[in-house]
Amino acid sequence: MSEINEPEREPSGPEKENAVPIVDETPQVETRSVDETDRAVLEEIRHRSRRSFLIGGVATLVAVAGWRWLKTRPEIDGLPYPLRLSHEFNEQLSSALFSEGRLAPTFPAALAETPRVNGGEGLSDDFDPALWRLQVVGVADPTKYPQYHQSIDYLSEADNDDDAGQATDQQESDDDDDETDDEGDTADVKDSKDSQDVKDSKQSQDAQAAARDTGEEDNIPGLLLTLDDIKRLPRVEMTTQLKCIEGWSVIVRWAGARLRDFIEAYQPATRHGGAPDVRNRPGELVRYVGMETPDGDYYVGLDMESALHPQTLLCYEMNGQPLTMEHGAPLRLVVPVKYGIKHIKRIGRITFTDERPADFWAERGYDWYSGH
Numbered sequence: 001m002s003e004i005n006e007p008e009r010e011p012s013g014p015e016k017e018n019a020v021p022i023v024d025e026t027p028q029v030e031t032r033s034v035d036e037t038d039r040a041v042l043e044e045i046r047h048r049s050r051r052s053f054l055i056g057g058v059a060t061l062v063a064v065a066g067w068r069w070l071k072t073r074p075e076i077d078g079l080p081y082p083l084r085l086s087h088e089f090n091e092q093l094s095s096a097l098f099s100e101g102r103l104a105p106t107f108p109a110a111l112a113e114t115p116r117v118n119g120g121e122g123l124s125d126d127f128d129p130a131l132w133r134l135q136v137v138g139v140a141d142p143t144k145y146p147q148y149h150q151s152i153d154y155l156s157e158a159d160n161d162d163d164a165g166q167a168t169d170q171q172e173s174d175d176d177d178d179e180t181d182d183e184g185d186t187a188d189v190k191d192s193k194d195s196q197d198v199k200d201s202k203q204s205q206d207a208q209a210a211a212r213d214t215g216e217e218d219n220i221p222g223l224l225l226t227l228d229d230i231k232r233l234p235r236v237e238m239t240t241q242l243k244c245i246e247g248w249s250v251i252v253r254w255a256g257a258r259l260r261d262f263i264e265a266y267q268p269a270t271r272h273g274g275a276p277d278v279r280n281r282p283g284e285l286v287r288y289v290g291m292e293t294p295d296g297d298y299y300v301g302l303d304m305e306s307a308l309h310p311q312t313l314l315c316y317e318m319n320g321q322p323l324t325m326e327h328g329a330p331l332r333l334v335v336p337v338k339y340g341i342k343h344i345k346r347i348g349r350i351t352f353t354d355e356r357p358a359d360f361w362a363e364r365g366y367d368w369y370s371g372h
Contacts, residue, residue, distance in 0.1 A: 091369035095303070098371070104311055104336035107239045112253040112319050115242050117326045121360065122298025123346055129330050131155065132294065134230070136223040138286065138352030140269045140276045145223055152222040152349075223266060227330050230314055233257035233265060238311060240336040242343070243372060245361075254334045256315035259289075260308045268352030282308055290357030291333060294348030301357030301368065302335070302342070311336045314347070339370045 135152040142148045239253040260278075263285075267276040270284045278285065282304065289307040292299035306312060313334040316323055323329035328345025335342050341361045351357065362368035 091367065091371075095305070095369070098305055098337075100305075100309060102337070104240050107241070107251050109239050109253050111251045112239055113250050114319060115250045115252055115327070116248075118244060118246075118340070119345075120326075122293030122295060122344070123326065123328075124293075124295045124297070127294060127325075127346070129325075132227070132330055132348075134223075134225040134227075134331065134347065135349040136225060136266055136351075137220060137349065138268055139223060140267050142221060142223055145266065147223040147225055147229065148221070149224050150221050151219045152224055153219070154224050225266075227316060230257050230262070230316065230331060233261045236313060238313070238336075240311065240334075242334075242336075243339055245339040245341050245366065245370070253319050254313055254315045255317035255320075256313040256331075256334070258310060259312040259314055259333075260310065262314055263289075263308065271354055278308075286352050286354040288353050288355065288357050290349075290351040290353055291344050291347050292349050292351075293344070293346050296348075298344060298360050299358055300333070300342050300344045301359045301362075303369070306335060306338065306371075309335070309337060337371055339372055341366065342370050 131154075133154045135154070136142075136147075137152065139145070234257065235255060236258050237253065237255045239251060241249050242252050243249045264278045267278055268285050268289075270276050271286055272284065274284065276285060285304055287304050289302045289304060290299065291302070302312075311334075315328075315332050315334045316330060318324075318327055323332060328347075331347045332345045333343050333347060356368070359368050361370075
């Protein structure tokens with residue numbers, strides 16, 4: 001029992017000399033008071049705030065200077081040229097990736113909806129669909145088509161026809177009056193009257209011709225097509241997504257003729273003046289297709305590759321019904337691989353050209369290519 005309760009002896013003598021000292025290995029933690037920790041945190045916050053403020057201020061000054069520099073650059077189609085160059089880079093990239101085999105997704109017809117009425121440029125209120133004709137310019141050999149006209153100014157031609165009809169009616173009326181004239185009228189008087197009528201008619205025609213000569217669009221040879229000419233081409237229906245550059249989209253069922261079939265029927269000129277072969281040598285065709293509304297207030301340009309895409313339509317029906325006036329009757333363009341700003345409504349003229357056509361929204365800062 002005494003051994004159990006005996007306290008531990010401290011070594012002495014030789015035992016004490018050979019004893020291993022006991023070391024406390026517990027890590028020593030630096031202790032700070034709460035006030036010291038708070039001061040350290042506040043100092044770090046101040047340091048970081050000053051640095052962030054300086055970095056933010058420098059970044060703001062650089063941004064403002066860059067914006068001022070950008071605003072002083074020459075503009076190309078409504079954009080400073082550095083921004084326009086970025087558009088052109090995107091266009092080159094999109095063109096390089098483009099192929100006829102790249103098709104826009106199609107959807108069941110049951111999902112089709114009526115798109116919102118968006119944009120009224122080119123849709124003048126005084127448009128008369130009964131007088132509409134599609135003007136086609138830049139065909140390789142327009143004279144071989146029965147729709148060829150020396151001047152595509154069909155409205156002036158219609159006015160002339162009306163004037164000619166009025167002149168005929170007036171002449172018939174004059175002839176009736178002559179029958180009731182006194183038999184004593186001499187032949188010389190009648191001849192004088194007829195001569196004056198011919199002279200007046202000639203002066204009227206000359207005045208009309210002079211008036212037409214003052215316009216920019218007169219005396220351009222080309223084709224004048226009716227909607228029936230378009231409907232004679234193979235009919236195509238497709239249900240695709242109309243994507244607006246504003247960010248909204250809607251599924252629509254379209255019906256019409258492929259622009260490719262139209263181009264094969266009314267063949268454009270080639271870049272080198274040879275005979276066109278749309279099916280086998282499309283690369284020899286002129287590079288662009290321009291379109292504009294009858295009043296000329298809205299216009300778009302397409303590269304020939306996009307025009308020949310199998311889903312590019314000259315559309316005359318929407319969701320099983322003829323196009324309404326606000327949606328582009330009698331004929332509009334549908335290009336599912338491009339944004340809606342290219343889907344020109346109420347096409348009045350198609351021009352095949354080797355020069356890039358003007359484009360309404362490209363002149364206002366948007367991308368000319370507008371693919372997605």
